[in-house]
Amino acid sequence: MTSRITSSMFSSEDMLNVFSDGATVQRMLDVEAALARADAQHGVIPASAVQAIVGCCDAALIDMPSLMKAARLAGNRAIPLVRQLTELVAARDAEAAKYVHWGATSQDIIDTGLVLQLREALRLIDADLGKLAGALADLAGQHRHTPMAGRTWMQHALPITFGLKIAGWLDALLRHGERLDELRRRILALQFGGAAGTLASLGDKGAAVAEELARDLALALPDTPWHAHGDRFTEAACTMGMLTGTLGKMARDISLLMQTEVAEVFEPIAAGRGGSSTMPHKRNPVGCATVLTAATRVPALVSTMLSAMVQEHERALGGWQAEWDTLPEIMRLASGALEQMHAVISGLTIDTARMQRNLDATHGLLMAEAVTLALGGRLGRMQAHQMVEHACDQAGSTGTHLGDVLKKDATIRAELSEADIDRLLDPAGYTGEAESFIERVLHAHRAREAGKQ
Numbered sequence: 001m002t003s004r005i006t007s008s009m010f011s012s013e014d015m016l017n018v019f020s021d022g023a024t025v026q027r028m029l030d031v032e033a034a035l036a037r038a039d040a041q042h043g044v045i046p047a048s049a050v051q052a053i054v055g056c057c058d059a060a061l062i063d064m065p066s067l068m069k070a071a072r073l074a075g076n077r078a079i080p081l082v083r084q085l086t087e088l089v090a091a092r093d094a095e096a097a098k099y100v101h102w103g104a105t106s107q108d109i110i111d112t113g114l115v116l117q118l119r120e121a122l123r124l125i126d127a128d129l130g131k132l133a134g135a136l137a138d139l140a141g142q143h144r145h146t147p148m149a150g151r152t153w154m155q156h157a158l159p160i161t162f163g164l165k166i167a168g169w170l171d172a173l174l175r176h177g178e179r180l181d182e183l184r185r186r187i188l189a190l191q192f193g194g195a196a197g198t199l200a201s202l203g204d205k206g207a208a209v210a211e212e213l214a215r216d217l218a219l220a221l222p223d224t225p226w227h228a229h230g231d232r233f234t235e236a237a238c239t240m241g242m243l244t245g246t247l248g249k250m251a252r253d254i255s256l257l258m259q260t261e262v263a264e265v266f267e268p269i270a271a272g273r274g275g276s277s278t279m280p281h282k283r284n285p286v287g288c289a290t291v292l293t294a295a296t297r298v299p300a301l302v303s304t305m306l307s308a309m310v311q312e313h314e315r316a317l318g319g320w321q322a323e324w325d326t327l328p329e330i331m332r333l334a335s336g337a338l339e340q341m342h343a344v345i346s347g348l349t350i351d352t353a354r355m356q357r358n359l360d361a362t363h364g365l366l367m368a369e370a371v372t373l374a375l376g377g378r379l380g381r382m383q384a385h386q387m388v389e390h391a392c393d394q395a396g397s398t399g400t401h402l403g404d405v406l407k408k409d410a411t412i413r414a415e416l417s418e419a420d421i422d423r424l425l426d427p428a429g430y431t432g433e434a435e436s437f438i439e440r441v442l443h444a445h446r447a448r449e450a451g452k453q
Contacts, residue, residue, distance in 0.1 A: 190219045
């Protein structure tokens with residue numbers, strides 16, 4: 001269960017509300033109300049019963065402590081909820097109380113209620129994803145020409161631009177947006193099959209009631225009930241797992257760039273943010289820490305959802321029950337990670353001068369490949385590689401700039417002028433297709449935003 005102390009640290013307030021106990025019960029009651037209307041629409045229950053049933057489908061009327069206590073004995077929350085609802089209806093209309101929950105089983109109410117919660121949850125995720133994507137697009141455009149050291153295996157590799165790094169994050173988020181679009185088409189589906197998935201209790205009205213129920217709740221009507229098939233909920237979990245993983249990658253990059261020895265970017269400054277209880281000078285990456293916490297926790301929760309897919313016959317024993325708290329927790333963590341990352345990106349401080357100093361930290365060695373390729377076109381790749389490698393060793397061992405070593409080498413100078421060497425050692429001139437890659441991603445972002453309008 002979510003800790004009351006830490007819940008606001010690791011989830012957005014809106015997502016906490018979507019999966020609160022009150023909201024969970026209300027969504028189940030929304031299904032019960034829609035069921036009564038659908039039953040009456042097709043003559044399964046008297047039309048006179050609908051008003052009393054629907055009027056009592058209000059979570060504020062439910063005794064929550066009693067519900068929680070009874071759920072432990074019943075094995076799920078729907079059984080005691082239906083009992084309370086029936087009692088509430090009976091107090092208004094004894095005859096109407098006979099028709100509460102007609103034709104449904106507990107899983108129909110619990111799962112469809114969860115689908116309704118997921119509809120709202122995915123709307124929140126999509127909105128927050130759009131905000132973060134917009135902030136990244138702005139930043140990528142601003143820094144499309146800002147050179148910085150690209151790092152592989154945690155070491156300086158070749159120059160890139162900060163805009164390209166950001167565009168990589170944005171590109172991944174755009175793919176997650178596409179996954180959300182696909183997910184909605186599969187997960188926003190009615191779960192309604194009765195006791196064993198046949199709707200036998202509704203006689204020849206089962207299909208018609210199901211269709212009306214789906215229409216009332218604005219959900220897709222699946223070809224069959226899916227009581228023992230967890231792929232819909234598990235797809236939601238896996239999609240959130242991948243999204244959280246991407247956010248974690250971003251947080252890892254930013255927190256590494258915030259290290260004292262690197263100091264190229266910083267999280268926003270705000271009163272009480274990122275301080276230490278003992279060290280006044282600290283500026284800790286607290287937003288990144290929250291995102292990385294989610295990225296650490298979510299994979300195990302996704303694993304639980306995958307494990308829960310192996311269900312028995314027409315109703316699961318343990319697997320279904322394992323989904324109840326797991327999927328909401330995944331949604332809460334994903335929302336918190338998105339909210340935190342948006343706050344980080346929106347207020348990110350970028351030290352371009354420090355990026356330039358870090359590019360120069362190895363005294364030109366970062367640009368050895370550019371020199372090698374230029375020489376290779378004249379002397380052959382292998383000979384050029386050996387010559388530049390020797391020059392790098394000499395520069396590194398003596399603390400001399402690579403350019404000075406190269407300019408003193410007669411063989412190299414016979415092929416490259418001092419101006420050529422200076423040009424080849426300029427990081428800004430060796431970023432390849434970085435700008436075109438950035439523009440492609442920004443174009444895709446603009447197209448997606450235009451498609452939403």
